[in-house]
Amino acid sequence: MAGSDSRGRSVGIAGRSLGVIASVGAIVLWVIFIFQSPYIDFVAGPQATITPDGQLIFTKAMLFGSLMILASSVSAVASVRGAHLAMYMLFAVSFFPVGVYVMLGPGIFQAIGWLNLIYLVSALIVHVDLKLFSFKS
Numbered sequence: 576m577a578g579s580d581s582r583g584r585s586v587g588i589a590g591r592s593l594g595v596i597a598s599v600g601a602i603v604l605w606v607i608f609i610f611q612s613p614y615i616d617f618v619a620g621p622q623a624t625i626t627p628d629g630q631l632i633f634t635k636a637m638l639f640g641s642l643m644i645l646a647s648s649v650s651a652v653a654s655v656r657g658a659h660l661a662m663y664m665l666f667a668v669s670f671f672p673v674g675v676y677v678m679l680g681p682g683i684f685q686a687i688g689w690l691n692l693i694y695l696v697s698a699l700i701v702h703v704d705l706k707l708f709s710f711k712s
Contacts, residue, residue, distance in 0.1 A: 584708060587657060590700030594654025594662060597694040601647040601669070604687050609640040612684070643673060650694060659705060662698035666691060 646669045653661040670691040678688025 587704040590697045590704055591654050591657055594694055594697035595651050597690045598647045598651035601687055601690045602644055605640050605644045608684055609637050657701050659698050659702040666695045
């Protein structure tokens with residue numbers, strides 16, 4: 576199992592915990608972005624799916640946000656498992672170009688990019704913990 580030798584050490588636990596906190600924070604912000612964002616216009620257009628009675632079902636922004644929620648959820652699982660290579664790959668998926676874009680944008684959603692950078696720091700902590708403190712028999 577990836578990262579199983581770092582259980583019980585405070586450095587490994589801190590890195591994993593930081594990764595989970597950053598991932599959950601990003602999930603919360605993406606949910607807010609999807610359903611409460613003042614920056615998304617939910618007016619019916621070619622990008623929206625509308626039912627016959629006029630209810631909005633899904634927009635491209637909602638699809639994109641849902642995919643980022645999925646990526647953040649997998650990131651949390653990778654953090655718990657201490658899989659530093661998966662953490663690096665998931666950082667790349669969530670930060671380039673999405674995290675950079677929201678980080679440079681207005682409002683509270685800049686925090687998504689910063690949380691992605693915190694996730695990278697947690698991946699580095701887990702990696703260093705596994706490299707320096709793993710004992711081979």
